[in-house]
Amino acid sequence: MEEGSRLVGITSLADSILRGVENVGTRASETLFEPVIRLGVTGLARAGKTVFITSLVTSLRERERMHGLVAAQEGRIAAAYLQPQPDDTVPRFDYEAHWGALTARPPHWPESTRAISELRLSLRVRPSGLLSGIQGARVVHLDIVDYPGEWLLDLVLLEKSYAEWSREVLARLSARKATSNEAARYLALAEAEDAAGTLEEPRAQALARAFTDYLAAARDNGAYDVTPGRFLLPGDLAGSPVLTFAPLAEPARVPRRSLWREMERRFDAYRAQVVRPFFRDHFARIDRQIVLLDVLGAIHKGPAALEDMRAAMGDILGAFRPGRNALLARLLRGRRVERILFAATKADHLHHSEHARLAAITAALTEGARERARFAGARTESMAIASLRATVEEIRRHEGQEFPCVRGTLLETGRQAALYPGRLPDDPAALLGPARRGAGTWLDEDYEVMNFAPPELSLRPGEGPPHIRLDRAAQFLIGDRL
Numbered sequence: 001m002e003e004g005s006r007l008v009g010i011t012s013l014a015d016s017i018l019r020g021v022e023n024v025g026t027r028a029s030e031t032l033f034e035p036v037i038r039l040g041v042t043g044l045a046r047a048g049k050t051v052f053i054t055s056l057v058t059s060l061r062e063r064e065r066m067h068g069l070v071a072a073q074e075g076r077i078a079a080a081y082l083q084p085q086p087d088d089t090v091p092r093f094d095y096e097a098h099w100g101a102l103t104a105r106p107p108h109w110p111e112s113t114r115a116i117s118e119l120r121l122s123l124r125v126r127p128s129g130l131l132s133g134i135q136g137a138r139v140v141h142l143d144i145v146d147y148p149g150e151w152l153l154d155l156v157l158l159e160k161s162y163a164e165w166s167r168e169v170l171a172r173l174s175a176r177k178a179t180s181n182e183a184a185r186y187l188a189l190a191e192a193e194d195a196a197g198t199l200e201e202p203r204a205q206a207l208a209r210a211f212t213d214y215l216a217a218a219r220d221n222g223a224y225d226v227t228p229g230r231f232l233l234p235g236d237l238a239g240s241p242v243l244t245f246a247p248l249a250e251p252a253r254v255p256r257r258s259l260w261r262e263m264e265r266r267f268d269a270y271r272a273q274v275v276r277p278f279f280r281d282h283f284a285r286i287d288r289q290i291v292l293l294d295v296l297g298a299i300h301k302g303p304a305a306l307e308d309m310r311a312a313m314g315d316i317l318g319a320f321r322p323g324r325n326a327l328l329a330r331l332l333r334g335r336r337v338e339r340i341l342f343a344a345t346k347a348d349h350l351h352h353s354e355h356a357r358l359a360a361i362t363a364a365l366t367e368g369a370r371e372r373a374r375f376a377g378a379r380t381e382s383m384a385i386a387s388l389r390a391t392v393e394e395i396r397r398h399e400g401q402e403f404p405c406v407r408g409t410l411l412e413t414g415r416q417a418a419l420y421p422g423r424l425p426d427d428p429a430a431l432l433g434p435a436r437r438g439a440g441t442w443l444d445e446d447y448e449v450m451n452f453a454p455p456e457l458s459l460r461p462g463e464g465p466p467h468i469r470l471d472r473a474a475q476f477l478i479g480d481r482l
């Protein structure tokens with residue numbers, strides 16, 4: 001018995017020393033000899049993260065469509081190859097499966113992913129200018145980390161007690177009660193509950209389930225404030241106590257073993273064991289960040305969705321402004337993101353004459369957020385991109401007027417269709433203003449979105465997939481380090 005426990009003690013000690021040495025070793029060799037860029041890719045559900053990473057990796061390997069990336073244009077990227085990633089416990093980004101989906105016959109969009117994943121692409125780069133004659137090629141590792149934007153929204157939970165959080169969420173549900181059955185149902189359930197009464201697990205589970213149903217319905221209606229983020233994206237935490245809590249009205253007294261006490265304990269466990277490790281172990285190590293936004297999707301859903309996206313972006317970007325949050329500052333230990341790109345995805349739904357207006361709306365949507373990020377020393381930029389271009393442009397004439405359209409294959413029917421999505425306003429305020437004031441519908445224009453199937457690709461060797469400004473995005477994000 002004694003022997004056994006001592007043995008365990010010694011092995012785990014030896015193990016941790018060994019691991020310590022290993023860590024120091026990898027870090028030293030990487031920082032001394034082979035630079036690493038850690039690129040975070042995030043965005044809310046369906047923003048286009050998976051397609052972006054898949055297309056970016058292919059385009060860095062097959063660089064013929066990447067003239068906007070200076071190192072590629074100058075022919076200095078000698079090779080790009082996938083390597084084992086540095087983090088052994090993070091799932092690998094399944095590049096092969098996603099690229100396989102896009103190049104299948106017929107092609108289809110990759111599956112929804114909904115958790116963190118990582119991929120290492122190593123680039124062999126020749127130096128530019130004066131150094132080119134003296135120095136040989138060096139290796140730069142690009143570690144791409146895909147994670148749900150919803151996880152960043154959880155940051156606000158770090159600052160809140162269960163009582164505060166409950167109050168806010170119940171108020172939000174009350175405001176949505178009239179339009180959401182799920183909100184009304186949850187409120188009825190929570191009001192019938194005696195929070196001071198003894199915990200009964202099945203009732204805690206019923207509350208958590210009803211609350212999760214509300215979150216799912218809110219998200220489907222275009223709401224983005226759907227925290228706690230893991231409720232909708234549970235992964236292997238599904239059914240565990242850290243996800244079995246829900247907001248309640250605070251009772252006058254909270255006896256031990258009461259429902260309230262236990263919910264409070266689980267809320268704290270969620271913060272300590274889910275939210276904090278994510279920020280400490282993953283977020284803190286990111287150097288460059290792209291935040292993808294399906295701006296067209298939100299505009300199509302209407303003013304409330306656009307306003308909600310703006311508010312969510314404000315919360316998300318709070319994570320890039322650690323000064324304000326003491327807890328976060330401690331988790332980040334002085335590290336910060338150097339560059340942040342806000343990219344409106346799926347710009348291939350618009351004729352190129354509309355792209356500048358889409359970029360302006362994206363900039364305006366993240367304006368408050370951008371100001372704050374800049375404050376924290378990060379460089380930021382906004383653009384409209386398409387990771388994979390699924391359409392071609394076409395001018396259509398109707399009753400003497402010209403309409404700049406895009407044409408593609410419809411996902412639902414497999415038929416070709418031309419889309420005129422509506423003209424975006426020159427001044428972003430024409431959309432953001434009414435959205436902020438709570439307008440029910442857009443006044444001047446209906447904005448259409450269609451779901452296009454991915455294009456049938458026939459690529460020559462050296463040629464990556466067709467895209468819009470993916471090369472410019474890459475230049476902003478990593479170009480200066482190549």
Ligand SMILES: Nc1nc2c(ncn2[C@@H]2O[C@H](COP(=O)(O)OP(=O)(O)OP(=O)(O)O)[C@@H](O)[C@H]2O)c(=O)[nH]1
Nearest residue numbers: 045046047048049050051109112113114386387388
């Ligand atoms: N036309 C067009 N559609 C795109 C593009 N990128 C993404 N989409 C569409 O958006 C959907 C979502 O893209 P994903 O890359 O899976 O988005 P995600 O952010 O990884 O989504 P989750 O993993 O569900 O959070 C795709 O299935 C496509 O329908 C693009 O460049 N052009």
Ligand SMILES: [Mg+2]
Nearest residue numbers: 050112113114
């Ligand atoms: Mg994904």
